[in-house]
Each structure stands twice: as C-alpha cells, then as structure tokens.
Amino acid sequence: xxxxxxxxxxxxxxxxxxxxxxxxxxxxxxxxxxxxxxxxxxxxxxxxxxxxxxxxxxxxxxxxxxxxxxxxxxxxxxxxxxxxxxxxxxxxxxxxxxxxxxxxxxxxxxxxxxxxxxxxxxxxxxxxxxxxxxxxxxxxxxxxxxxxxxxxxxxxxxxxxxxxxxxxxxxxxxxxxxxxxxxxxxxxxxxxxxxxxxxxxxxxxxxxxxxxxxxxxxxxxxxxxxxxxxxxxxxxxxxxxxxxxxxxxxxxxxxxxxxxxxxxxxxxxxxxxxxxxxxxxxxxxxxxxxxxxxxxxxxxxxxxxxxxxxxxxxxxxxxxxxxxxxxxxxxxxxxxxxxxxxxxxxxxxxxxxxxxxxxxxxxxxxxxxxxxxxxxxxxxxxxxxxxxxxxxxxxxxxxxxxxxxxxxxxxxxxxxxxxxxxxxxxxxxxxxxxxxxxxxxxxxxxxxxxxxxxxxxxx
Numbered sequence: 092x093x094x095x096x097x098x099x100x101x102x103x104x105x106x107x108x109x110x111x112x113x114x115x116x117x118x119x120x121x122x123x124x125x126x127x128x129x130x131x132x133x134x135x136x137x138x139x140x141x142x143x144x145x146x147x148x149x150x151x152x153x154x155x156x157x158x159x160x161x162x163x164x165x166x167x168x169x170x171x172x173x174x175x176x177x178x179x180x181x182x183x184x185x186x187x188x189x190x191x192x193x194x195x196x197x198x199x200x201x202x203x204x205x206x207x208x209x210x211x212x213x214x215x216x217x218x219x220x221x222x223x224x225x226x227x228x229x230x231x232x233x234x235x236x237x238x239x240x241x242x243x244x245x246x247x248x249x250x251x252x253x254x255x256x257x258x259x260x261x262x263x264x265x266x267x268x269x270x271x272x273x274x275x276x277x278x279x280x281x282x283x284x285x286x287x288x289x290x291x292x293x294x295x296x297x298x299x300x301x302x303x304x305x306x307x308x309x310x311x312x313x314x315x316x317x318x319x320x321x322x323x324x325x326x327x328x329x330x331x332x333x334x335x336x337x338x339x340x341x342x343x344x345x346x347x348x349x350x351x352x353x354x355x356x357x358x359x360x361x362x363x364x365x366x367x368x369x370x371x372x373x374x375x376x377x378x379x380x381x382x383x384x385x386x387x388x389x390x391x392x393x394x395x396x397x398x399x400x401x402x403x404x405x406x407x408x409x410x411x412x413x414x415x416x417x418x419x420x421x422x423x424x425x426x427x428x429x430x431x432x433x434x435x436x437x438x439x440x441x442x443x444x445x446x447x448x449x450x451x452x453x454x455x456x457x458x459x460x461x462x463x464x465x466x467x468x469x470x471x472x473x474x475x476x477x478x479x480x481x482x483x484x485x486x487x488x489x490x491x492x493x494x495x496x497x498x499x500x501x502x503x504x505x506x507x508x509x510x511x512x513x514x515x516x517x518x519x520x521x522x523x524x525x526x527x528x529x530x531x532x533x534x535x536x537x538x539x540x541x542x543x544x545x546x547x548x549x550x
Contacts, residue, residue, distance in 0.1 A: 148489030152189035157234035163189040169503040179234035183253040187260030188511025224249030226289035248306035255326035291330035300346030320366040325384035332538025360413035362406035378457040387529025408461040414446040422451040424496030428475035431457025435493040451497040455490035460512035463520035
C-alpha cells in the first residue's frame, strides 16, 4: 500500500493523466520519484503508465541535463559515486536522443514549447562552439568546456557514429521548428549549418566504407571501417543524404552491406532474421541495434535489397523474448514478463548483453524501446517492472539501467544512451511523431532514394 506523498502523487496521476497531452504547465519542479504500484493500489491504464514512464525518463534529459550545455550526461548515479569523476561528461549520441526526448516533452505537456525551444537553442549554440573534427563531434565532451574527453587513448577525435545519432536528433528538431516563428526558424537554420559541416566523405579514408574514428594525433590508427549489421545504419543514410559531403551509393553497398555479405537467412526460435548480425552468427545481437538508428529512421515498410526492416526489427525483439522464456541458463526472474538484453551496466561492469552473451542481467531499455515492434509484449515487461519490482528498479528518472534477480543486484544508476530510446521509441509506438519528423527532411528523402530504399514516406 502506498503511503504519504507518493500515494497522493499516484492519485493525482490517475486524475490528471487524461489531460497530460494538452497540459501546458511545466513539471520541472515536481517530484517525479513516484513509488511503483503495489498490491492493493489501483492500477494505471496502459496509456497512463506509458505517459508516466515517458515523463520520468524525460526528466533525465531535463532536470538531469548537464547545466552548461543543456545536453545529456553520460551517466547519473543516484548514489553520487562517480569513480571516474565523470558526472558532467556529455555523451554525443545520447544528446541526440535527448533533444528528441525534449520534443516529446513539449508534445506531451511535460514542458512548454517555449521552454523546450530555449533549452534546444542553448544546446545547438553549445554544439556550434564545441570541439569538432572534420565536422564530427567526439564521443565524449567535458560539459563545462565542450572540449574532447578521450573515450580511449587513440579515440580522442571525431566519432562519426555518435555524431550520426546526434545529427539524427538535430534534424528531427529542425523539422519540428522549421515552420515556426522567426526565432524557431533561426534555430532550424543553425541546425542546417551544423549538419552541412559534417564531412561524411572525409571519413571514407579513401575507401568504399565509412570509418568510425579519426584523431588529430593518431589519424586513422583506430582502423575501424563500419560494416553491418549493427546499430550504425543511420550513419550511412545520413552520409548519403548530406547536401555538402555526400557519399556515393557504392559506399553503402560495398561497405555497410559487404557487397551483399550482410544477408542472412536464419530463424532462431522460428523468427526469420534477414541480416547477419556482427559477432552473432545464426542468432542476433543486443537490442539497441534495432533502436538507435530507428529513433528517426522509420522502419515501417522500410525495405531495400537486403531486408524488410520492420519485420527484421520485430523479429529481433521476439528472439530475445523467446530466449528469455526458454531461459537455457536458468537465471532467476526471466520469462514473458522479463526479457530484453542490450549493452548496459552489469555486476561486472559495462557489458554487451544478448542471447549469445547472457550474464543474468535484464536491461529495461531493451524491451521498453522495442515497444513499437512488440507493444503487447513490451507492456508486459513495463507492468512487471513497475508493479512487481517497483522501487527496486524505478526512480526519479524512470527505470534504472539494469538489474539481476539472480545476483540480487539493483543499482540505482542510469546511462543516457539507454534512457533516451525509451522516451523516443515509446512515442514512436504511440504517435509516430519522431519518425514523421525525421522522414520529412528532404535531404533524408533523397539519401534513401539514392541507396535504393523503399518507404511509404518517400515522395
């Protein structure tokens, strides 16, 4: 049974949730640490619960944002313990997810349009002054200065994959404000300038592939040509779409698609997978591969010569669910109500979880961000987490990053790269808003056509 302020907040949510979509009042000063529903408390409807999850998770990118930039922190630890003293480090990819989450916040009435605009203007101005390397931002930046924080010794320059996730978000923001007032149109123009300055073609390194990294000190020594299939599809789409530094179609087909070698024809647990997942022969990789590129890139009826991306992504999620139900390693708590494996925290540190690398850890973002593909199955997970596990996994910024019932391990810690897709993909499942915005960009339309994609969104 709920008691005190959290019980009152819960009742208020039940009363007010029907008005959240049209509400113009900011929630930035409210306590978002609602305790989870317990036995005997009235259940939220699916819509109410989805809005609550979005609202709390959105706060990671609002109240939890790095203050100088307004962008996404790499991590937030509610225990205040930061062994690497990185509490103000900005992560580029999650910042792209975060600016999309702010649009959700505006549309869902968590903040006003003006509040969202002002935060986004602050972020775009910051990005225009931050370190860039042939137009690409680094993976990490020091929040107070915008200077690169090395992700590794030789990874101290441009990160084209993280920059692609950021640009995906920025273009979505541009489309949202493109027909607004004069200030909003000016923001859209600033975003266009940033987008046009990314030298996608430079990152070919003279080959028919895109390279992940370039360093002013180590040049191409990281030597990481990006070939599929993994989370990086949107990078190739944006590179083909660039009006200033575009790549020809053969870079996509020979590089990303490995001259056709990306094709697969396997059916783990009876779910057809058409693409060969890197490092997961005959199976599938972590679920973020079906999230990060598809926050803006609409997979509904999206096809090229290699795959039907809607069916591929849905089946990717269903493989994870089927694996958790089978639970071959006998981990505690797995089943139809608890599935989904992705890169996240684990008891042994950060790890890439998947059916082929299962450490007994459930990462809530995996099933929650799959909501558009598996709405009923994902709702089972959301309800189990909120109603049954409750405060063990739920806090101020939504569900914590990961947990393990086997290890009795419930850290109160968040990662920006995992929180962002929850807000955005739930919204895409509910309204398609971010998909509609990103796909409306004329450059993206042209890039997809160049690469041979089919989509109902292509005019």
